[in-house]
Amino acid sequence: MNWDKLRIFHAVADAGSLTHAGDKLNLSQSAVSRQVRALEESLGATLFHRHARGLILTEQGELLFDATTAMSKRLDAAAARIRDSEDEVFGVLRVTTTFGFGTLWLAPRLPKLYEQYPDLNIDLMLEERVLDLPMREADVAIRMKEPSQADLVRKRLMTVRMMLYATKTYLDSHGGAPQTLEDISKHRLICQTPAAPQVGVGASMVSHLMTYEPSSLLTVNNYFGVLQGVLNDLGIGVLPDYVTEDFPDLVPILSDIETANVPVYLAYPEELRHSKRVAAFRDFVQDEIIAHRKQLKHLGKL
Incomplete structure (x- = not known):
């Protein structure tokens, strides 16, 4: 299967328009249309329903789009590993955690991370939904229970009540x-x-x-x-x-009325084990937790 045609198909499916996909790929609408038709002919299947207002994936098109989306995420992961320098931390790191932890604990501490690594860009995704790390929906997750997904590096960070x-x-x-x-x-x-x-x-x-x-x-x-x-x-x-x-x-x-300890875990895909960005973020979070505990001990709250 032709990789270039798959790339063009993915852009069209993502944009829902030949014109918008062409703009993104720096190709004419006719060139994009020819590539999509050639791919349909090679597969012997119609990938799009064509309407005046745009394109809608057929059932076969949805199957192929799922596959190209997974491929794209894997390629992004590979590119991230390639871009990681031995001595520098730079690029985008996608971090997901809960809305509460992200807004009340993590976000207020991020200025220190940016001071250390000014070329690092954090894409913070605050969701209660557990994102799929192996499928590269995010690079790193901080969650209030141990992740159950396979092929993840896990580290218990702290407990909360x-x-x-x-x-x-x-x-x-x-x-x-x-x-x-x-x-x-x-x-x-x-x-x-x-x-x-x-x-x-x-x-x-x-x-x-x-x-x-x-x-x-x-x-x-x-x-x-x-x-x-x-x-x-x-x-x-x-x-x-x-x-x-x-x-x-x-x-x-009523400080004697409290819940059991809730574990907080940091997790990331096995394939990012050697990522400099992930290591920098992991070490930063661990250092902040140590400082947090020292502060609580100083205040007599630990």
Whole structure:
């Protein structure tokens, strides 16, 4: 099968238009059309339904597009390894993690990484969905459980717990901090929406707290929103404990009521084991976690 024709087919399928694909490939529309027709003839199959508003893949076209997409990702991975210099860290590194961890822990620390490696570009993808690392949907993942996908290098980074927090302003205006779980009935609870993807221990903690019938409820579909509600004196929030270093004014509530430890893992494909970009990011995260633990120990929170 002709590689050049496959490359042109992939561009057309991705763009949904001969013209747009031609612009991307620096080819005329007629040249692109000839290559696609030649590929269809060699395969003995129609790859596109042609409409006035564009092109739609046929069933056979979808099968081929899946294959060319996988090929493209593998080629990107190979190119990334080739570009990795023995002495320099540069290029794009695609990092995926949860919305809460990415916004509340990782993103605030990235300036230090850019100071170390000014030629490194981070593409940060915040999703609760677990991206497929072997298929190169991302280069590195940080997740709240051990990845189950095969052919991954895994490293356990830290553990987090879910705890209750509020501001002093909120507590002062609502008769002080609750002393028992029964006192939750006098307060507004801020937590993740039950239907939102989240760690199981967090959902279990919220379910337990709801049995004490808080006076009011604010639910948000991610921890960043929960934090904003707490910081704006709206109530008592269920939050991961890693936010405490960056928001020292948060007051822990009922500190003996906490969840089990949730493991945090860093993972990347086996084929990127020797990537300088991956190694730089991995070492940076580990160093930040060590500094985080020292800070918590200094504050007496560890």
